[in-house]
Amino acid sequence: MKQYRILPMAVIGIIVLAIDQLTKYLVATRMELGESIPVLGEFFKITSHRNSGAAWGMFEGRMLFFYIITVLVLILLIYFYKTEAKNNFLMQLGITLLMAGAVGNFIDRLLFQEVVDFADVLLIAYDFPIFNVADSALTIGVIIMLIEVFITGRGKEEK
């Protein structure tokens, strides 16, 4: 248990997934497509948006490709968790966030063949693509894994 912290990580993953699905559900049922609600003036708005592709709309509509990639990513993450994340909290957290994010967008793709996006952030000048909680979990998971490998652990086990 201590070595793999399965229960705490499962709780974190399920909470992230629940928040992702709840926010998408509320945006999809309570807002018109394209409708925008300013939260922090121009800097952060909730804009109801759909994306049938990956980041920046890449591979638009390629659902079979997304199903295959997502299943492969999930299998890889489970394998990596078992082999590399033993006694490594940061890596366990990173993998958990990546899995929660991947599953969150996978559910949308299976049910609707597109992903609900709503976080509309005006990053400096460039208008960043609209994203969702699952994307945030994926991106934070990627960042944590990079920190773990290149800064703290180099993949080593905790002392």
Ligand SMILES: CCC[C@@H]1OC(=O)[C@@H](C)C[C@H](C)CCCCC(=O)CCC[C@@H](CC)/C=C\C=C(/COC)CC[C@@H](O)[C@@H](O)C[C@H](O)CNC1=O
């Ligand atoms: C975040 C991964 C994208 C996510 O991948 C997923 O689902 C995974 C599980 C399955 C993909 C088929 C595999 C990744 C493809 C590679 C890729 O995409 C390069 C990623 C760069 C990324 C660093 C990690 C930067 C940032 C992105 C964005 C900002 O995120 C905060 C923009 C998000 C908006 O374009 C939004 O419309 C996207 C929409 O929600 C669907 N989301 C996906 O496809």
